[in-house]
Every structure is written in structure tokens, then in C-alpha cells.
Amino acid sequence: MTITVSMTVNGEERSGVCEERTLLVTFLRETLRLTGTHVGCDTSQCGACVVHLDGDSVKACTILAVQAAGRDVTTIEGIADGDTLHPMQQAFHENHGLQCGFCTPGMIMSALDLLKHNPSPTEREIRDHLEGNFCRCTGYHNIVRSIAAAADMMAPGEG
Amino acid sequence: MYAFRYHRAGSIDEAVRLHGSCEDPGYLAGGHTLLPTLKMRLAQPSDLIDLGDIDALKHTATTSGALTIGAGVRHNDVARMSHSIPALAGLAGGIGDFQVRNRGTLGGSIANADPAADYPAACVGLGATVVTDRRQIAADDFFVDLFETALEEGELVTSVIFPAPRRAAYMKFPNPASRYAIVGVFVAWTDSGMRVAVTGAGASVFRVADMEAALARDFSPDALADIRIPEDGLNNDIHATPDYRAHLVTVMARRAVVRANASSDGVRL
Numbered sequence: 524m525t526i527t528v529s530m531t532v533n534g535e536e537r538s539g540v541c542e543e544r545t546l547l548v549t550f551l552r553e554t555l556r557l558t559g560t561h562v563g564c565d566t567s568q569c570g571a572c573v574v575h576l577d578g579d580s581v582k583a584c585t586i587l588a589v590q591a592a593g594r595d596v597t598t599i600e601g602i603a604d605g606d607t608l609h610p611m612q613q614a615f616h617e618n619h620g621l622q623c624g625f626c627t628p629g630m631i632m633s634a635l636d637l638l639k640h641n642p643s644p645t646e647r648e649i650r651d652h653l654e655g656n657f658c659r660c661t662g663y664h665n666i667v668r669s670i671a672a673a674a675d676m677m678a679p680g681e682g
Numbered sequence: 683m684y685a686f687r688y689h690r691a692g693s694i695d696e697a698v699r700l701h702g703s704c705e706d707p708g709y710l711a712g713g714h715t716l717l718p719t720l721k722m723r724l725a726q727p728s729d730l731i732d733l734g735d736i737d738a739l740k741h742t743a744t745t746s747g748a749l750t751i752g753a754g755v756r757h758n759d760v761a762r763m764s765h766s767i768p769a770l771a772g773l774a775g776g777i778g779d780f781q782v783r784n785r786g787t788l789g790g791s792i793a794n795a796d797p798a799a800d801y802p803a804a805c806v807g808l809g810a811t812v813v814t815d816r817r818q819i820a821a822d823d824f825f826v827d828l829f830e831t832a833l834e835e836g837e838l839v840t841s842v843i844f845p846a847p848r849r850a851a852y853m854k855f856p857n858p859a860s861r862y863a864i865v866g867v868f869v870a871w872t873d874s875g876m877r878v879a880v881t882g883a884g885a886s887v888f889r890v891a892d893m894e895a896a897l898a899r900d901f902s903p904d905a906l907a908d909i910r911i912p913e914d915g916l917n918n919d920i921h922a923t924p925d926y927r928a929h930l931v932t933v934m935a936r937r938a939v940v941r942a943n944a945s946s947d948g949v950r951l
């Protein structure tokens with residue numbers, strides 16, 4: 524059965540028609556045409572689909588769109604300020620934190636949630652936090668570096 | 683996924699009432715077990731009743747000597763409660779990954795009773811009580827068999843009461859891919875005696891009486907050195923043989939005792 528689902532996405536009220544069984548990631552990509560959020564596995568493992576739901580990083584392939592109805596969603600499209608990249612995006616750019624880029628939106632959304640709880644993580648803490656984000660290209664090293672650099676840029680009094 | 687009807691319940695009563703009025707319903711909590719199951723078409727509920735809006739399931743409370751955690755409290759929220767029962771917070775912080783912990787709930791985990799899940803070890807290890815919409819069930823009686831609990835049709839877990847231990851720790855040997863326990867052992871020195879609860883090794887969580895007796899005499903890792911549980915009936919899969927799991931139970935139990943003795947996990951409630 525089709526239903527209309529409404530939620531706040533990147534600060535704007537959005538609604539669309541989908542089914543009860545439609546996943547949030549499918550709703551974002553196919554209904555709202557926000558294709559920055561990726562689907563790597565569809566089995567809750569890889570983290571390519573990570574978005575923020577009411578401020579918490581979650582796997583959008585393991586949430587129904589209708590569960591997010593009335594809630595606040597932020598995707599990778601919502602973090603830059605116009606043409607100015609978010610410091611986390613800038614740090615990935617400067618530190619070569621991506622190769623094919625498939626995992627990058629999920630990495631960035633996950634990393635932002637880390638810094639929210641732990642503004643100056645150690646390398647170990649960054650690596651632990653990325654447990655649910657897989658990258659098949661970089662070997663993670665430059666991702667970890669990017670996140671550390673972003674933490675420096677975003678530290679109070681910096682940038 | 684097969685099609686289903688979706689309902690968002692506003693209260694415990696409404697959820698239970700809806701459950702009673704639908705043909706083949708299921709409760710939906712964090713969805714991090716249920717939705718993957720539905721994606722694989724391993725289940726076909728007619729209706730899903732979302733518990734996510736029920737504030738009464740999200741409460742936590744500390745009373746004298748016990749911590750009560752609502753069924754809808756997420757793993758990451760428990761992981762942040764390190765001031766109350768650190769062994770429990772540590773266990774919750776080791777479930778899956780950060781995003782799984784931002785959705786998965788205590789109630790969903792124990793209602794599902796996965797043989798490799800972590801929370802069953804804490805419930806049995808701490809001698810917890812599971813509270814439902816209609817009664818209280820001792821954790822020892824709650825976990826019945828593989829994916830089977832004492833819950834009746836439509837019975838809703840509302841909270842779990844964890845008595846604070848004098849000393850406790852949980853050690854797991856995680857599956858490197860999923861982080862589920864290949865073997866996990868929760869050891870606790872409680873007001874009602876020693877408890878050793880094992881998850882991952884059998885069809886369901888179980889206690890090891892020999893280890894409990896040995897720890898009652900001497901709460902040290904050496905007390906467990908010569909105790910090996912029988913491998914009969916232990917899980918056998920691509921990850922580990924029964925023989926290896928039996929071995930791991932002793933190793934994890936000893937490590938848990940070391941950790942329990944090292945940490946300052948005392949009663950702080």
C-alpha cells in the first residue's frame with residue numbers, strides 16, 4: 524500500500540509517496556533524489572548508507588522510511604555551507620581520504636557523530652569508531668588521518 | 683520484504699492492544715534484527731507495531747542496589763551509563779558497531795534471544811528480572827532455547843531490573859566480522875552468590891555451576907583453570923567447533939575474573 528511520508532531533511536520539510544516497507548535509504552535516494560547516501564551492502568554491515576536521524580548516526584538501510592516520519596534527517600548533502608565544504612569534507616579532500624568515494628558519505632556522517640561525543644579522539648578511538656564503515660580502497664589510513672585533521676580544524680578556537 | 687501494515691504505538695497499552703487485534707503482528711523496536719530478517723523474507727508479519735515513540739519504554743532508574751533499564755533504551759545509551767554497573771555498560775558498548783548501537787534496544791535483543799547475543803549473558807549473569815506488560819520473569823527462566831523465550835504471544839518487555847553486583851565483568855571472543863559473541867562469559871559476584879553466564883556457546887545462554895562453586899571458594903582466575911565444560915550440545919558452525927568453544931568458555935571466564943578483580947566495579951547505586 525502506498526503512503527505519504529513527511530520528515531525534515533537537511534533542514535527542509537520534505538514529503539513523498541512510498542510503501543510501508545520502503546527503507547529510509549531508498550526513500551532518500553529514489554523518492555527525494557538525494558543520491559549522496561549510498562547502498563553498499565543492504566545488510567547493515569558496510570555503513571555506506573549512514574545518515575543522521577535526530578542527530579545520531581544510523582544505517583539508513585536498516586530503518587523504514589515511515590519510522591523516520593516526523594523526524595529530522597541529515598544527509599551528506601546537508602552539511603556543506605553553500606559552496607564551502609564542511610571541515611570534515613575539506614579534511615577528506617586535503618588528506619586524500621577517499622579513492623573511489625563510494626564509502627565517503629557514510630564515513631563522513633559517521634565521523635561527525637564521533638566528534639560530537641569525542642571532539643579530540645585518539646587514533647585508536649577513530650579506528651574503533653569506524654567498526655561499521657567499510658572502505659574497499661584506501662586501507663583506512665588516510666581516512667583516519669582526515670578525521671584527526673578535521674578534529675583539529677573543528678576544535679573550539681580553531682578555524 | 684513482503685508488504686505489511688505499519689502502526690506507531692503511543693503507549694504500552696496501545697501497543698499490546700494493537701498486537702491483540704492484528705492477524706499476525708510483530709513489534710518493531712530498533713529493527714536491527716527484525717528488518718534484516720524481513721529483507722531476507724524469513725518472516726512475513728501482517729502488521730508491524732513500532733515501539734519507538736513509547737516514552738515509558740525509555741526510562742532508566744536507579745533504586746537502592748538495582749538499575750532498571752527500559753526495554754526501549756538503546757545500546758549506546760547503556761554504554762554511556764558507566765557510572766552505575768560498568769560491566770553492563772562495557773557489554774553494551776561492545777555490541778555490533780556504533781550505528782547498530784544507536785538503534786538496537788535492550789528489549790529487542792532479549793526478546794530475540796539470539797544464541798550469540800550479548801545481553802542475555804548480562805541478564806543471567808547479574809540475576810536480572812525481566813518486567814513485561816503483565817508479569818516479572820527471572821532471567822534464569824526467561825531464556826528458554828534457540829531464539830525462544832518465556833514470552834507469551836503479544837507479551838511486551840517493558841524493562842529489565844539489574845541488581846548491582848559487588849564485582850563483575852564480561853569478556854567476549856567476538857566474531858571478527860559481525861562482533862556477535864563466538865563465546866561471551868559474564869562473571870558476577872552478587873549479593874546472592876557467584877554467577878557465571880555463557881552466551882554464544884550453546885543454543886541459549888547457560889550458567890556453569892562448577893565455575894560458580896569454584897569462585898565462591900576463591901574468586902581468582904586460577905580457581906577456574908582446571909574446569910572445562912563438556913562440549914556436548916555446544917554450537918558447531920563455520921566459526922568454531924564445540925571443542926574450541928568449550929576451551930574458550932574457560933579462557934573468557936578466567937579473563938572476566940581478572941577484569942572483575944581489576945576494575946573498581948562495586949556497588950555504587
Ligand SMILES: Cc1cc2nc3c(=O)[nH]c(=O)nc-3n(C[C@H](O)[C@H](O)[C@H](O)COP(=O)(O)OP(=O)(O)OC[C@H]3O[C@@H](n4cnc5c(N)ncnc54)[C@H](O)[C@@H]3O)c2cc1C
Nearest residue numbers: 711712713714715716778786787789790799800839861862
Ligand atoms: C551489523 C549488526 C551487528 C550486530 N552485532 C551484535 C552483537 O555483537 N551482539 C549482539 O548482542 N547483537 C548484535 N546485533 C543485534 C542488535 O543488538 C539488535 O539491535 C538486537 O538484537 C535487536 O534489538 P532491536 O531493538 O533492533 O530489535 P528489533 O529488531 O526491532 O526486534 C527484534 C525482535 O524482538 C521483538 N521485540 C522488540 N522489542 C520488544 C519488546 N519490548 N517486547 C517484546 N518483543 C520485542 C521484535 O518483535 C522482534 O521479534 C547486531 C546487529 C547488526 C545489524
Ligand code: FES
Nearest residue numbers: 563564569570584
Ligand atoms: S548499505 Fe547500509 S550498511 Fe551497507
Ligand code: FES
Nearest residue numbers: 622624658659660
Ligand atoms: S574510497 Fe572506495 S570504498 Fe572507500
